[in-house]
Amino acid sequence: MWDYVLDRRGQIAQQALQHLSLVVQCVLLGTVLALLIAMAVYRSPRATALANGVSAIGLTIPAFALLGILLAPFGFGITPAVIAVTFYAALPVLRNAVVGLAGVDPALIESARGMGMSRLATLLRVEVPLAWPVILAGVRTSTQMVMGIAAIAAYVLGPGLGGFIFTGLSRLGGANAVNSALTGTIAVVLLALVLDLLLVLAGRLTTPRGIRV
Numbered sequence: 001m002w003d004y005v006l007d008r009r010g011q012i013a014q015q016a017l018q019h020l021s022l023v024v025q026c027v028l029l030g031t032v033l034a035l036l037i038a039m040a041v042y043r044s045p046r047a048t049a050l051a052n053g054v055s056a057i058g059l060t061i062p063a064f065a066l067l068g069i070l071l072a073p074f075g076f077g078i079t080p081a082v083i084a085v086t087f088y089a090a091l092p093v094l095r096n097a098v099v100g101l102a103g104v105d106p107a108l109i110e111s112a113r114g115m116g117m118s119r120l121a122t123l124l125r126v127e128v129p130l131a132w133p134v135i136l137a138g139v140r141t142s143t144q145m146v147m148g149i150a151a152i153a154a155y156v157l158g159p160g161l162g163g164f165i166f167t168g169l170s171r172l173g174g175a176n177a178v179n180s181a182l183t184g185t186i187a188v189v190l191l192a193l194v195l196d197l198l199l200v201l202a203g204r205l206t207t208p209r210g211i212r213v
Contacts, residue, residue, distance in 0.1 A: 081158025
């Protein structure tokens with residue numbers, strides 16, 4: 001296997017970069033969308049319940065099924081991969097953002113409003129920072145989950161390390177089939193670990209000192 005990796009190190013590096021780029025961009029997009037939705041619904045119990053229900057139901061949809069559905073309108077390539085990965089990336093963040101924002105002490109919100117802060121300023125300067133550790137936990141969960149989903153996106157010819165995995169699985173019993181599948185799988189795991197460590201560091205740098213655990 002080591003010889004297999006050395007012979008294809010350039011291709012592995014390129015597809016690892018594509019995989020990382022796909023995941024990071026989709027997680028960022030999914031986080032922004034999830035935060036906007038959470039900010040819009042967290043004050044309404046009914047809207048919050050609806051958002052949590054959508055998040056829970058969305059996570060039960062098999063990635064293969066969603067990618068298959070997206071093939072009809074978008075065909076093969078990057079577009080269905082980005083849509084699917086972003087969809088799954090947003091769900092854990094949405095759930096955590098709603099929980100985190102709804103869990104902020106009302107007394108702190110009233111104090112901020114009493115100091116003359118507008119509702120938007122209170123949201124951005126008080127509620128979001130206090131809820132940030134919970135939101136970031138959702139981002140970490142989302143990132144780990146979509147690392148694997150991004151590999152499945154190779155089913156629709158999406159970019160990334162899933163190409164090695166699907167190539168190996170399609171050639172089981174042939175030369176280097178196992179090496180190909182293992183290379184893709186191990187590379188995905190290593191990328192997930194590295195990205196999680198970066199998110200932990202980002203959490204330490206962005207979480208207000210007074211609420212760090």
